[in-house]
Amino acid sequence: MKSNITMELLKLDHAQDLYLLTDSNRAYLKEWLPWLDQIQSVDDTTKFIESTIEVSSSGGAPNFAILSEGAICGVAGFNEINRQHRIGYIGYWLAQKYTGKGVVMQVVKELLRIGFGEFNLNKIEIRCAEGNTKSRRIPERLGFTYEATLRQSEWLYSKYVNHAIYSILSAEYNA
């Protein structure tokens, strides 16, 4: 990773800064993320972090703060890890002012290393809203295969959006 970008497992110490970052990027993030109305206070961010800690501390899906020169600038990780089928589902977001610099590309490369290397996954999936071309470019550039588009898979405040599904297999990653 570029040396100014680091990742830390989400922890309660991140709550205040993560809430402020979320709140100041609310309008930007609402274009593609469905959960902004559920985050109205630091307590809501704290609850989210607590739930990720509970999962990751028992060996489940890890979620990370993305830091730029030590300041939190986004979140990325696994929304879910299915141990039985060895599939991980990656999600990510970045505050607007940090976008366009390849940050999430770098972070997803690290998540692939963690997913295939540490969690021994067979398949990693990224689901993007069909119209979210900036997000779709990430799996496209990282060698994922486009699998399908699922119809009306997410309610985004006032409308349903379709999901474009991308995946990469362990054998492809290691080739």
Ligand SMILES: CC(C)(COP(=O)(O)OP(=O)(O)OC[C@H]1O[C@@H](n2cnc3c(N)ncnc32)[C@H](O)[C@@H]1OP(=O)(O)O)[C@@H](O)C(=O)NCCC(=O)NCCS
């Ligand atoms: C989608 C999103 C995560 C992309 O983040 P990002 O860090 O800008 O994405 P990337 O890492 O792919 O950066 C790519 C851009 O950086 C540029 N870039 C600069 N240096 C680069 C480098 N070293 N490597 C790769 N790209 C680089 C690329 O040219 C590209 O610019 P472009 O989008 O104008 O083509 C971000 O816009 C976001 O959080 N959006 C809102 C929430 C969201 O949509 N989340 C995803 C839900 S599925």
